[in-house]
Amino acid sequence: MELKTAQAGTLESGDIVIELAPATGAGIEIELNSTVAYQFGEQIKKVITETLQGLDITAAHVTATDKGALDCTIKARTTAAAVRATGKDVWM
Amino acid sequence: MILAEAKKMNKEVFNEKNLVKDGTQKMDALKKSPKLATLEEAIKKSGLKDGMTISFHHHFRGGDKVVNMVVDKLAEMGFKNLSLAASSLQDVHAPLIEHIKNGVITSISTSGLRGKLADEISRGLMDTPVVFRSHGGRGSAIATGELHIDVAFIGASSCDPMGNACGFSRSENAKSICGSLGYALPDAQYADKVVILTDDLVAYPNTPNSISERNVDFVVEVESVGDSSKIASGAIRDTKNPRDILLAQTAAKVIVNSGYFKEGFSIQTGSGGASLAAVKYIRQSMIDQNIHASFALGGITAHMVKLHEEGLIDRLIDVQSFDRVAAESIMNDPKHKEASANEYASADEPGSATHALDIVILSALEVDTEFNVNVLVGSDGIIRGAIGGHQDTAADSALSIIVCPLLRGRIPCVVDKVTTLITPGKSVDVVVTEYGIAVNPNRPEIAERLKAAGLNIVDINWLKDRALKTIGEPAALPFGDKVVGVVMNRDGSVLDVIKNIAE
Numbered sequence: 208m209e210l211k212t213a214q215a216g217t218l219e220s221g222d223i224v225i226e227l228a229p230a231t232g233a234g235i236e237i238e239l240n241s242t243v244a245y246q247f248g249e250q251i252k253k254v255i256t257e258t259l260q261g262l263d264i265t266a267a268h269v270t271a272t273d274k275g276a277l278d279c280t281i282k283a284r285t286t287a288a289a290v291r292a293t294g295k296d297v298w299m
Numbered sequence: 300m301i302l303a304e305a306k307k308m309n310k311e312v313f314n315e316k317n318l319v320k321d322g323t324q325k326m327d328a329l330k331k332s333p334k335l336a337t338l339e340e341a342i343k344k345s346g347l348k349d350g351m352t353i354s355f356h357h358h359f360r361g362g363d364k365v366v367n368m369v370v371d372k373l374a375e376m377g378f379k380n381l382s383l384a385a386s387s388l389q390d391v392h393a394p395l396i397e398h399i400k401n402g403v404i405t406s407i408s409t410s411g412l413r414g415k416l417a418d419e420i421s422r423g424l425m426d427t428p429v430v431f432r433s434h435g436g437r438g439s440a441i442a443t444g445e446l447h448i449d450v451a452f453i454g455a456s457s458c459d460p461m462g463n464a465c466g467f468s469r470s471e472n473a474k475s476i477c478g479s480l481g482y483a484l485p486d487a488q489y490a491d492k493v494v495i496l497t498d499d500l501v502a503y504p505n506t507p508n509s510i511s512e513r514n515v516d517f518v519v520e521v522e523s524v525g526d527s528s529k530i531a532s533g534a535i536r537d538t539k540n541p542r543d544i545l546l547a548q549t550a551a552k553v554i555v556n557s558g559y560f561k562e563g564f565s566i567q568t569g570s571g572g573a574s575l576a577a578v579k580y581i582r583q584s585m586i587d588q589n590i591h592a593s594f595a596l597g598g599i600t601a602h603m604v605k606l607h608e609e610g611l612i613d614r615l616i617d618v619q620s621f622d623r624v625a626a627e628s629i630m631n632d633p634k635h636k637e638a639s640a641n642e643y644a645s646a647d648e649p650g651s652a653t654h655a656l657d658i659v660i661l662s663a664l665e666v667d668t669e670f671n672v673n674v675l676v677g678s679d680g681i682i683r684g685a686i687g688g689h690q691d692t693a694a695d696s697a698l699s700i701i702v703c704p705l706l707r708g709r710i711p712c713v714v715d716k717v718t719t720l721i722t723p724g725k726s727v728d729v730v731v732t733e734y735g736i737a738v739n740p741n742r743p744e745i746a747e748r749l750k751a752a753g754l755n756i757v758d759i760n761w762l763k764d765r766a767l768k769t770i771g772e773p774a775a776l777p778f779g780d781k782v783v784g785v786v787m788n789r790d791g792s793v794l795d796v797i798k799n800i801a802e
Contacts, residue, residue, distance in 0.1 A: 221708050243709045245679055245800075246773035275708020277770060 208264050213291035216276075216284035223276035225255070225288040230266035235259055241273035254278050258285040262297060329503045332460030334518045338372050338496070341517035342450075345492040347373075350380045351449035354490060356483035357387035357410075358454075358466060358619060359475065359525030365454035365496055367394050368521065374403045382406040384446055386437060386482035386640070387685050390414030391529075399424055408446060410434055411675065411685020420783055421681045423799040429784045431675060434482060434618065435644030435651065435691035436789040441485040442641055442648075445791065451490035453483045454524035455510065458497035462515025463508035466620070466637075467630035474498040475525045478620025478629045479599070480509045484639035487514045498523045509637055531622040538572025542704055542733055546573035549754075550660050550702045550731045551580035555588075556752035557658070557729075557745055559698050562590050564657045566612075567597040567692055571662025573702040575621070578602040585611045596643070596652050597659075597688060599625040599635070607635070616652045618643035618688075644691035646789045653688070653695035661689055663703040663730075665717045668759050670724030670739050672701060673717035675786065678710045680776040680800035682784065686721055690789045693726040698745070700729045711766035711773070713737075713759065718776070720795040721786060734765055777801045 216224040230236065237252050251273055258281070259267060269285075276284070290296055305312045321328060336344065347353070353373070355366045366385065371394070373381065383404050388395070393415040398404045408430040412420060420429060432440060440446035456476045457468035466480040467473070475498055480487075487493050487510045494517045495510065538544065550573065554560055560581075568574045578595075579602055585591065594614040595603045601624035606612045615635040620626040629635045644653045664684060665673040672693070677683040693699040703712040713732065728745060730737040735757030738746035750756050777800060784797030 243679070243773075245776050247709055247771070249774065250771055275710060277709060 208293055210264070210267055210292045211294070213288050215287035215291060218272065218274060220274050221276055221280065223271060223273040223281050223284050225284045226270040227288045227292040228268040228270070231268050233266060235265070235267050235269060237269045237271060239271045239273065241271070243273065243275050250278070251281055254281045255285050258282050259289060262286065262289045264289055264293070326502065329460055332518065334462055334516065335460050336517045336519055338369065338519045338521070339376065341494045341519050342372065342376060344517065345450045345494060347378065347450045349378055352382040352384050352447060354384040354448040354451045354486045355386070356453060356480065356486065357385060357389065358477035358480060358482065359527070360530050361389050361391050362475070362526030362529030363389065363391055363454070364523055364525050365452060366392055369452045369496075370395060370398050370403065374398055374401065378403060380405045382408070384448055385409045386434065387411045388413070388416060392416050396424065408432060410437065410687055412682045413684070417682040421797070421800050423779065423781050423783055425783065428782045428796070430787060431686055431784055432787045433644065433686045433690040433789045434640050434688045435646060435653065436787055436791070438485045438640030438643070438645045439647050439789070439791065441489050442645070448486055448490035450492045450494060451483070451486035452494050452496060453480070453487060453510065455480065455495050455497045456524070457499040457501050457505055458495045458518055459501050459503040459505040460518060461503055462495055462510070462512040462518050463503070463505040464495045464497065464510040464515065465505060465508055467626055468499045468501065469630070470499055470501045472499050475523060475527045476623070476626045477525060477527065477530060478626030479617040479637045481618030481638050481643060482640050484510065485641055492516045494519060496521050496524055527623060527626070530620070538576050540572060543572040543576060545733055546702050546704065546731055547576035548580050549736065550574070550577040550700055551584070552752070552754060553700055553729055553731060553736060553749060554581055554658055554660070555584045556748055556754065557698055558748050559657045560584070560590060563593045564590070565594050565596065565655060566592055567595065567656055567659045567696070568600070569659065569661040569689065569692070570598060570687060571702070574660040574662050575600055575602070577660050577702070578606065582606055582611065594652070596656055597692070599629070601625060604628045604635070616643070644688050644695070646691070646694070653691050656692060656696045658698045658700070659692040659696040660700045660702055661693065663701045663712065665712055665714050666701055666703060666727070666730050666759070667714050667717045667724070668763055670727040670730065670759065671717045671720050672722040672724070672727055673719045674721050676719040676797055678718060680718065680778060682797065686786070690722050693722045694789065698728050699726060700731060701727055702731045705732045705734045705762060705766050706769060709770050711763070711770060713762040713766050715763060719786060719797055723794070730759060730762070732762055734762060737762055
């Protein structure tokens with residue numbers, strides 16, 4: 208799917224900023240910067256990847272700046288960024 | 300006859316030549332005290348050598364200027380292999396990293412570490428582990444000689460040329476005030492040499508004094524010893540966070556219904572927004588039920604001073620003034636007493652105030668299902684706090700209440716096992732979270748009273764599970780094999796060790 212650069216989320220505690228850009232290689236690449244990287248780094252990447260795949264995005268460059276967001280927040284921010292990047296509304 | 304008696308006593312006979320009479324007006328003569336020196340002169344004259352122990356207090360908290368100033372000077376003078384015995388260290392002490400790398404400082408003992416210095420030490424900066432002691436434990440260790448201080452460097456808000464020093468100043472030149480000098484008093488009493496640094500050199504006599512000239516060897520006038528405006532920062536800021544306010548209100552309900560809320564009770568609040576704010580919410584209950592506290596202890600805040608001035612708290616016992624209002628109160632109010640670390644919280648001091656303490660409200664980074672508390676090491680394995688009086692007050696009080704949110708971001712505060720053991724669960728009675736209140740099974744009578752008052756009492760295991768349900772299962776921290784810190788209990792035994800965090 209065609210992607211423009213787009214982002215969603217804030218740097219508040221408990222939130223995450225997801226920035227989506229066209230893929231530079233194959234598949235979904237995630238650059239994660241998280242305050243809870245030791246305990247939840249893999250889980251955060253997994254939620255982002257699954258959320259994007261669920262929206263039929265199989266290749267993207269993701270920059271994620273996490274301030275301890277819960278999975279539901281990560282999913283919501285990733286979805287919002289994807290909608291902005293693709294122009295395709297998933298909530299209609 | 301005189302000579303014979305003198306010989307029997309192994310004494311000399313009086314010689315008039317040894318009697319010096321000085322007719323100078325004393326206010327002029329006293330300005331030339333032999334104790335006045337520059338920092339470099341004081342260090343030289345103190346006899347400080349490589350390998351010795353120097354000490355500092357942390358009453359200026361984030362505004363402290365003395366540690367960096369003195370250690371910079373010691374580095375410049377070529378000292379190596381010094382032990383730094385601080386009552387605590389803050390973010391502002393990051394420049395110590397370079398002095399550790401250069402071998403000027405090779406060991407540290409403190410109550411806590413924060414900021415970049417804590418981060419580097421957690422990753423293995425030092426070869427010798429940092430020794431962490433509670434405030435009462437440090438006082439004991441100094442008094443018993445376990446922690447021997449060769450030269451104490453004490454920042455004071457006023458001092459006369461003879462060394463009478465205070466954490467406040469009555470002169471119009473007052474620059475930086477910190478209030479109580481409680482943590483510096485054991486250093487002043489027991490260190491071999493004591494250097495006072497002050498930014499307000501006042502006329503003799505600077506009375507009522509906190510530190511006596513008898514304990515002071517050198518007085519050094521400097522531009523500034525600290526920034527008072529930065530005292531009420533970090534862990535002791537006044538909270539506006541709605542969750543902290545909810546926790547404070549709940550803690551106040553626990554106090555009022557605990558069975559200890561009686562005429563003449565005593566209370567302490569530890570650092571942390573919610574525990575400090577709890578005082579605001581017990582005030583109305585004190586007025587409504589006509590109940591007065593005999594004393595409030597510890598880090599004294601503006602809230603405590605207000606209740607004291609309203610007649611709700613009779614005395615204030617102050618080892619550390621947490622804000623400017625408290626610092627001014629201790630100067631002006633004889634019922635606001637300065638206490639040394641030993642008088643405050645030492646286990647081996649029968650008269651220490653914690654032994655007379657009914658209720659303490661404390662914060663926590665983590666509490667586990669055995670009620671053990673960690674206030675030192677973050678859930679990311681990085682040191683980010685201080686033992687403070689946590690161990691001391693929890694152990695000695697009749698009722699200890701821990702106030703913490705269930706989650707900080709995605710980090711759980713109620714866990715299966717604390718990252719680092721600081722306060723043993725046996726001394727922890729009640730844990731207040733926004734999801735419910737857990738009471739130590741050792742204290743069933745308190746659980747009954749709180750239930751009868753309609754408070755939401757839950758099992759601590761339920762709190763832990765509730766946290767995990769929200770955040771998922773955290774992965775284990777990547778600890779290495781190097782010991783970077785040793786946690787002492789207040790009785791001098793070793794409680795736990797802190798390992799380095801590996802990248």
